[in-house]
Amino acid sequence: MRNLLHQPKVCELRDPSEHGIEIHSDITVLIEEFAPNVKIKVKNTQKIEAYTKLSSDVIVLSTGLFNKFKASNIKVFVAHELGHIKHKNKFQKIKLVFFGIVGFLMGLFLIGYLRTTLVITAWGLGLLFVLMALFTYRFLSHSDEYRADNFAITKASISAMAFDQCFSKAGIILEEEYMNEQRLASSVKRQLANFTHPTITKRISRVHALHKTAKHLKQGAPSS
Ligand SMILES: [Zn+2]
Numbered sequence: 001m002r003n004l005l006h007q008p009k010v011c012e013l014r015d016p017s018e019h020g021i022e023i024h025s026d027i028t029v030l031i032e033e034f035a036p037n038v039k040i041k042v043k044n045t046q047k048i049e050a051y052t053k054l055s056s057d058v059i060v061l062s063t064g065l066f067n068k069f070k071a072s073n074i075k076v077f078v079a080h081e082l083g084h085i086k087h088k089n090k091f092q093k094i095k096l097v098f099f100g101i102v103g104f105l106m107g108l109f110l111i112g113y114l115r116t117t118l119v120i121t122a123w124g125l126g127l128l129f130v131l132m133a134l135f136t137y138r139f140l141s142h143s144d145e146y147r148a149d150n151f152a153i154t155k156a157s158i159s160a161m162a163f164d165q166c167f168s169k170a171g172i173i174l175e176e177e178y179m180n181e182q183r184l185a186s187s188v189k190r191q192l193a194n195f196t197h198p199t200i201t202k203r204i205s206r207v208h209a210l211h212k213t214a215k216h217l218k219q220g221a222p223s224s
Helices: 026-034 063-066 071-114 116-152 160-179 185-198 200-222
Strands: 041-043 050-052 060-064
Touching: 026 071, 041 063, 050 071, 060 063, 060 071, 063 071, 071 116, 071 160, 116 160, 116 185, 116 200, 160 185, 160 200
Parallel strands: 041 060
Antiparallel strands: 050 060
16 A cells, blocks of 8 residues: 555646556657657646646646546647647747736836825826736737647647537536636636636637638649
8 A cells, every 4th residue: 555645746747657547649649740858747636637837848637637538639638738839939938028027017016106206107007007918918828729729720630520529528527617616716717717718619619710711721722
């Protein structure tokens, strides 16, 4: 019996084999093709999670994801994450710059607060810039998600149908997760999810539209 002290902590990231998980060869081939340096690590949580670490060299998948989805579904999530890795550099930097500006303005805001004559101007300007930065962050974050979806469909050869099935199922599971939370917590989580990600319905309809356009272009392309 394993010592309790050596049980993996929830936040700990481990190799899939340490959780008795074997990564399907389709997924390994996909990673090999687009980002051979990327490793898959597994997070021990029953929630469904798939994300890329900021360093862009690790895709994190949760044990919950492996329990609830087939390998062909997990491939869709991995393809989406590879899209983030491929596009990340540029957008991550822009986001960071924006947070830098926000931090700087918060500083100005505080200075203004201490000097009573400038209070209203500093508050007003600070608030305006914070709102602008938040709005821009949301926009960039949504564009990142759409780009990663586009990558999955156009480069990683995921079908629109597979994307639809996979994300619809994820949507239902996430909805159940929200329902199990306290009302306030679930509302905050939902708002946060909508801040960083477009709704699943929007993403699915975009992917179908993309698929249609690609098919149309293929049919319309002159044969060589
Ligand atoms: Zn994403």
